[in-house]
Amino acid sequence: MGLLSRKATCNSHGQDSSYFLGWQEYERNPYDEVENPQGIIQMGLAENQLSFDLLESWLAKNPDAASFRRDGQSIFKELALFQDYHGLPAFKNALVDFMSEIRGNKVKFDPSHVVLTAGATSANETLMFCLAEQGDAFLLPTPYYPGFDRDLKWRTGVEIVPIQCTSSNRFQITAAALEEAYQEAQRKNLRVKGVLVTNPSNPLGTTMTRDELDLLVNFITDKEIHLISDEIYSGTVFSSPAFVSIMEVLKDRNLGKTEVWERVHIVYSLSKDLGLPGFRVGAIYSNDPIVVAAATKMSSFGLVSSQTQYLLSAMLSDKKFTKEYIAKNHKRLQKQRSKLVAGLGKAGIGCLESNAGLFCWVDMRHLLSSDTFEAEMELWKRIVYDVKLNISPGSSCHCSEPGWFRVCFANMPEDTLKLAMQRLKSFVGSIAVNDRSHQELKNSRRKFRTKWVFRLSFQSFHDREQDER
């Protein structure tokens, strides 16, 4: 007889996955420029650390916001007592303005449709509780954020059925893949309640095309199901094509106030765009008043601290600041990404062309000993333990093809990134060396290496050409 619940004793929390294990390895031996220069460099954590100076300077100029003061007067008591699950109106107003600004003001959001939650983790779980029953399913395009296995399934009992995407078309969602996933769910006797997409994508770092978005709208209309668009990286779109939000598509297709309008829900957060994961600021945006009402009540289980709501309402209401932040943040992300891509290139490694996110989707298929997930794991272990870089293997993101890895770039200073790339280059070089016998190497070392690097460069260049088409 079990003393604890089934949820407590199963492993649906997903923490046995390699995504988390690599993290643990890093915790044991973390890189530090001074204290531990041989340690593991964390490239598995999608954090935005590039723009803290902007936040810090705003704080220095606006001390009231974090010191529980408004116009010089203490509002500590009011904040300490404020626990209304509708949230601080000033904060919700500022939040929707910020969301609009990120979308180039092409869409407007209504603050009364916003439900605040303790991070996107809570927002996603709450939406599952609102939209699905135990045993229902949501379709998710692969590869996807490993945390979804916990957030969407663990305590809710909801299932995930993958929409298989492949490198043949940049991992874009196709009508065929959607339909196949739907059928797969039917075969498993699962009732499909909706589709959940992450746009911009984690782990791909790409924004969805208008065609893909139209496809999704058609699909959910046809199947009469929900669409959740996790847009937590919307503020990290640093180059073209510009971000197109699902709301924009609905608006452009004049679907406002129709049935499908009420079946589209957005998840947002300030963890990635503003780099504040510790503050636990998430949001659900829904056009269905029943969902808003239910989610609002559920948010009692994970409200945003009033102290944090107040600080951020002040920050995000400062339009001069938000404009400057968004612009500078984009530039820095773009620059850092270029450095990563260049460094990878020097090691003969290519990656998926991307215009958003805090990471790249890196192609190491050519480094696999065989086209299998076992080989991917082998390679990953070498990269974590020998090269001392914590990166995330594609299998942990449920990628259908072995050999892809998510590599984060925005959570470290330029020097650390440089070092990481040097380590990678040496590693790739050493693979080349070890593949041949020592004798052969003595004679053909230079020739081989050049050929190898050339072939890799050509391959990744070729891929890029296809992407841009």
Add this chain to the structure above:
Amino acid sequence: MVAISKIATGNGHGENSPYFDGWKAYEANPFHPTDRPDGVIQMGLAENQLCFSLIKKWVMQHPEASLCSVEGVDRFKETALFQDYHGMPEFRQAVAKFMGKVRGDRVKFDPDRIVMSGGATGAHEMVAFCLADPGEAFLVPTPYYPGFDRDLRWRTGVQLVPVVCESWNNFKITRNALEAAYEKATEANLRVKGLLITNPSNPLGTILDRETLRSVVKFIDEKNIHLIGDEIYAATVFMEPEFVSISEIIEEVECNRDLIHIVYSLSKDMGFPGFRVGIVYSYNDAVVSCARKMSSFGLVSSQTQHLIASMLSDDEFVDSFIAESKDQLSKRHKYFTWNLSQVGIGSLKSNAGLFIWMDLRKLLKEKTFEAEMDLWRVIINEVKLNVSPGSSFHCNEPGWFRVCFANMDDHTMEVALSRIRTFMLKHNDAMVPRKLCRRSSLKLSFSQRRDDLMSPSIMSPHSPIPQSPLVRART
């Protein structure tokens, strides 16, 4: 058309109960000393507002605790990035120390057993998810906090079975009552997974004596079920007898410690409900591990962890706060209950909490819950006090009301008391010719608006009704 979930469309959130609308009555006409002196006074909200000046002073003297001040800004980045579900070590250490102090340092708490949650609300739900499967049950002594119906059941599918406590013995939890509840559950084919006690009690304001606690621990140990001790009012014990925590009892009584869990929060003891600081403290390693992973769904904002860590590691401040808070609560409680007794209103003898369990049984037309609701409507609409009827706490006997006293200033307390005096004088006048006109009770003195379906809220603090000017300021 594929609908949304049953959880979303059902009533498990508990807010459709008739008891919810009292908040609306208050919101429609909230008392304000100058703007709305005839408004409804909020006495249905268990908040601790008596010690804010002390806390405010500390906050102003310690700008680095607010993190983003000039003094604290170098900690900003690492704090903003800190999302480790283990929680900041300094936060856990400070909370563990505080919990120890509140129990007179008679027990020590291990910071590594402290798990964060989204307030006590989040903590309770999380514990239910860890300990029980859908369809299984917890026993809960009545009367109990109405929010439990939502927190323990709504999304978890867990059931609650009442352990009926009665006024004849001051609502003590008896072994018989525990056994009866257990049997009832078994007969209904419900597997009992645990017993949840709130100590100090909400709504009673009393603490469990040592004997009862031992009996409770023996009971759960025998039945091999969990014991969840909600101790969120621990620091509000303002008078003898001294608070005895479950953490102390398990040092005295043999039991399986894997069954023992404590829910804590800073919402009541410190008066910080807005900061959402909930804690699950379990003696069971597997529960700590599972709860920690689940805490991802309701972590405490690192900005708040930093503030609390700073505040609660200041021993001098903590000691003076605990003492001051007790003193203020004691004074207010004494003043309130004495004035009530002067007009013939009694309440359960209590030494803790932010409320009293008021005895208005003799004011009921008849011993029914309908009569209780009638009386309650009079209190809301005529006396203009938002109080909470005992039926909303699942009390088995009509006529009891929970009345909060710590969420207002002295002036408001005076106004509330004068209204009560007026009401009771009128009532006593009306009651005098009782032998001649039996029915000349409340009906004569007050018109009751039968079409008025207003009901008081017993609800969780997370009501839809904003009370703070922070919310009213919509521009």
